[in-house]
Amino acid sequence: MNSLKILIVEDETITAMDLSETLQEAGHQITTIARNLDQAVKAVKSHPPDLALIDIELKDSTGDGIATARELLEYHRMPIIYLTANSEPKTFQLAKETLPAAYLLKPFRQEELKLQIELAYYQYQYNLAPTVEAVGSDYLYLPVDKGYEKIATDDMLYLKADGSYVKLFLASKMLPYHISTNLSHLAQYFSTPNFYRLSRSLLINLDHMERLESNYLFMVNHKTPIQIPTASRKELMKKLTVVRTK
The missing domain is CATH 3.40.50.2300 (Response regulator)
Structure with missing residues (x-):
């Protein structure tokens, strides 16, 4: 090793x-x-x-x-x-x-x-390491209620680690899905550039971010603010096209 x-x-x-x-x-x-x-x-x-x-x-x-x-x-x-x-x-x-x-x-x-x-x-x-099948997938089938439910990856707002589960928040649904796995495993299925690992416990879809403040960001149709870790803010700003004033 x-x-x-x-x-x-x-x-x-x-x-x-x-x-x-x-x-x-x-x-x-x-x-x-x-x-x-x-x-x-x-x-x-x-x-x-x-x-x-x-x-x-x-x-x-x-x-x-x-x-x-x-x-x-x-x-x-x-x-x-x-x-x-x-x-x-x-x-x-x-x-x-x-x-x-x-x-x-x-x-x-x-x-x-x-x-x-x-x-x-x-x-x-x-x-x-992302799997070959995961790269570029437009749809996924999530294990929900003893079956598999189809979701569009573009519909995903963000993923949040929650103990031994991951909460998946979608733009089209009020309540999140709870998937029994860890975030590192699920993250491989969201490998396109618009998905950004904000912290160990958060993976966000930049396409659905509508507002950025000093310590928080807000997702489309989602009232709960997401706190930005201090160490991640600088890297996050590099991912965005920000208009700065003099």
């Missing part, structure tokens, strides 16, 4: 060093060892990693590992692997909503960690 740039978010020094040594021995590069949410965000902005390994329980941090993962994914899309001593079902369910690539319990086993990292990155890359 190729060498990966990996961010470690771990507040226990000994564990962090063990992780770092294990991963470096496997040929990977550690971008940063962050102890809290703020350090992790700073690290992602300055040295974007290929993958993040995050402890869920972070002391002296403004957010735990799950909150940290959500924040990081707003700035940079990548696979997340949780490493924690907490095996409580409630914690696992909360972690699952961020669609992690793996959830490993401490004490970690070196060989298992190496394998999970390789699998996580391979799956992430696979989900990013």
